[in-house]
Amino acid sequence: MEWHPSSVGGVQAHVRDLAVWLSRRGFTVSVISRRVGLADLRFQESEGYYIVDSLIPLDYILVPPDPRSIEDAIVKLKPDVVHSHHIFTLTPLFALKVAGELGIARVATNHTLFLAHDFRTFWSIASLLLPTRYYLEYAQAVISVSKVADEFVESIMGVDFKARRFIIPNAVDTSKYTPPAREPEDDIVLFVGRLVYRKGLHVLVKALQRIRSRDFKLYVIGGGYMELPVKILAKAYGVEDRMKLLGVVSERDKVELYRRAKIVVVPSIFNESFGIVALEAMASGRPVIASRVGGLEDVVVNGETGILVEPGSEEQLAEAIETLLGDEGYRRRLGANARRLVEEKYSWDAMIDRIIDVYNYTVTLEDTTPQSQTTNY
Numbered sequence: 001m002e003w004h005p006s007s008v009g010g011v012q013a014h015v016r017d018l019a020v021w022l023s024r025r026g027f028t029v030s031v032i033s034r035r036v037g038l039a040d041l042r043f044q045e046s047e048g049y050y051i052v053d054s055l056i057p058l059d060y061i062l063v064p065p066d067p068r069s070i071e072d073a074i075v076k077l078k079p080d081v082v083h084s085h086h087i088f089t090l091t092p093l094f095a096l097k098v099a100g101e102l103g104i105a106r107v108a109t110n111h112t113l114f115l116a117h118d119f120r121t122f123w124s125i126a127s128l129l130l131p132t133r134y135y136l137e138y139a140q141a142v143i144s145v146s147k148v149a150d151e152f153v154e155s156i157m158g159v160d161f162k163a164r165r166f167i168i169p170n171a172v173d174t175s176k177y178t179p180p181a182r183e184p185e186d187d188i189v190l191f192v193g194r195l196v197y198r199k200g201l202h203v204l205v206k207a208l209q210r211i212r213s214r215d216f217k218l219y220v221i222g223g224g225y226m227e228l229p230v231k232i233l234a235k236a237y238g239v240e241d242r243m244k245l246l247g248v249v250s251e252r253d254k255v256e257l258y259r260r261a262k263i264v265v266v267p268s269i270f271n272e273s274f275g276i277v278a279l280e281a282m283a284s285g286r287p288v289i290a291s292r293v294g295g296l297e298d299v300v301v302n303g304e305t306g307i308l309v310e311p312g313s314e315e316q317l318a319e320a321i322e323t324l325l326g327d328e329g330y331r332r333r334l335g336a337n338a339r340r341l342v343e344e345k346y347s348w349d350a351m352i353d354r355i356i357d358v359y360n361y362t363v364t365l366e367d368t369t370p371q372s373q374t375t376n377y
Contacts, residue, residue: 001015001032001085001086001092002061002065002086002090002092003061004035004036004037005019006037009037009194010170010274011111012037013276014109014111014170014171014276015085017171017172017173018352021348022352030077030079032052032070032077032091032095033051033091034052034054034065035051036059036061052065052066052069052070054066065090067098070091070098074095074098074099074102075102079104081106081359081362082095082099082104082107083106083107083109083359084106084108084109085111086112087109087110087112087132087142087153088112088114088130088132090131092108093132093135093136094135096139100138105359105363105365106138106141107140107141107359108136108139109142109143110144110152110153111145111149111273112149113148113271113273113294113295114271130156132156133157136161136163137157137161137163140163140361140362140365141163141164141166141358142163142164142165143165143166143355144166144168145167145273145295146169146273146294146298147167147295148294148295148298149274150165150167166358168351168354168355169295169299170279170351171346171348171351171352172276172279172280172282172346172347172348173347173348174283174342174343174347174349176255177258177280177283178285179259179286179335180284183262183332184259184260186217186262187215187217187262188217188260188261188263189217189263189321189325190221190257190258190261190264190281190286191204191219191220191221191265192222192254192277192280193268194222194224195220195222195223195225195226196224196225196226197269198272200268200269200311200312201220201226201230202226202230202233203267203312203313203314203317204265204314205218205233205234205237206237206314207315207317208234208239208242209238209239210315210318211318211321211322213322214322214326216242216325217243217244218244219244219257219260220243221246221248221249221254222247222248223248227245230243230245255284258284259284261281262286262324263287263289263321263331264277264278264289265289265317265321266278266281266288266296267290267291267309267311268290268291268293268296269291270294271294272293273294273295274295274296274298274299275296275299275300278290278296278299278300279342279346282299282300282339282341282342282346283338283346284339285335285336285338286335287305287306287307287335287338288300288305288307288338289307289309289321290306290307290308290309291309291310292309293311301337304337304341305338307324307334
């Protein structure tokens with residue numbers, strides 16, 4: 001993948017967990033990545049992690065990787081399967097090409113949506129300018145984390161795309177993310193995510209000034225370019241005393257903060273292919289307020305595990321927060337339902353075998369150009 005495993009993000013968290021769970025099933029797992037985001041989190045490296053170089057000595061996402069470095073790593077490892085994560089950056093795409101030329105089984109996972117992802121005609125033309133359109137042809141199987149993410153793959157690659165397509169949601173470690181022994185007493189609302197425009201923290205800040213009936217705190221985990229604008233916005237609206245910016249925290253602290261919160265809000269505006277934060281919150285027994293956007297609509301069941309609101313609506317966000325903070329019985333019921341749903345549908349115990357089935361499918365292929373078909377798990 002493009003980002004270092006120690007960096008913050010849903011793709012990185014998924015790859016870290018996937019490596020652990022595959023190892024538990026007896027697989028030898030190696031992760032090839034760039035240095036992008038190195039040391040955002042404490043992360044124990046081992047011989048199973050390989051860093052590939054950039055074409056020039058600058059480790060930024062826009063600087064292409066050195067294809068020779070990727071090839072050297074794959075040749076050295078001699079894997080049975082190459083699994084590329086994120087289909088819109090060059091490191092995983094180059095890895096598919098190298099694996100194809102070496103005759104190694106290859107799988108790709110799409111974790112991403114772009115703006116206006118549902119305008120198929122636009123993307124069928126615009127994709128001609130994307131390297132994805134050409135390099136993803138080397139994949140024998142493509143996993144998408146949601147139905148909308150799978151539809152986006154079809155928009156990019158066309159209906160005649162030969163790789164077998166699978167829909168397998170992200171998973172969460174239900175032994176790590178667990179409900180608190182006792183429900184928290186303090187009214188804490190939690191936001192977890194990168195501080196970028198599409199994550200919608202600015203909308204949540206605007207919603208705060210509409211809630212006057214309760215004294216509560218908004219805890220914000222994450223970092224990004226929106227940190228300063230959000231601070232300015234909070235001061236302008238007179239809610240800076242209600243918001244606590246925690247920055248990037250350790251995994252252990254994040255788990256504990258989920259348990260301390262009464263509500264978790266995911267106010268994304270667009271481009272949310274799945275929403276791993278919603279899963280982590282639900283596994284922690286927390287009701288989720290989320291936008292009706294992308295894969296979040298698949299994860300959060302409105303009125304059963306949380307509340308869905310229109311993206312960008314500070315009014316609906318404020319109303320949902322007031323409702324859940326003011327009704328303990330309803331809040332607890334949603335949280336219990338959320339935990340139960342995650343245990344049944346989104347735990348790594350439930351999901352890992354489905355991913356292994358995809359590996360087995362590609363390894364046993366005789367024809368390297370499998371028929372196009374989508375399997376929804």
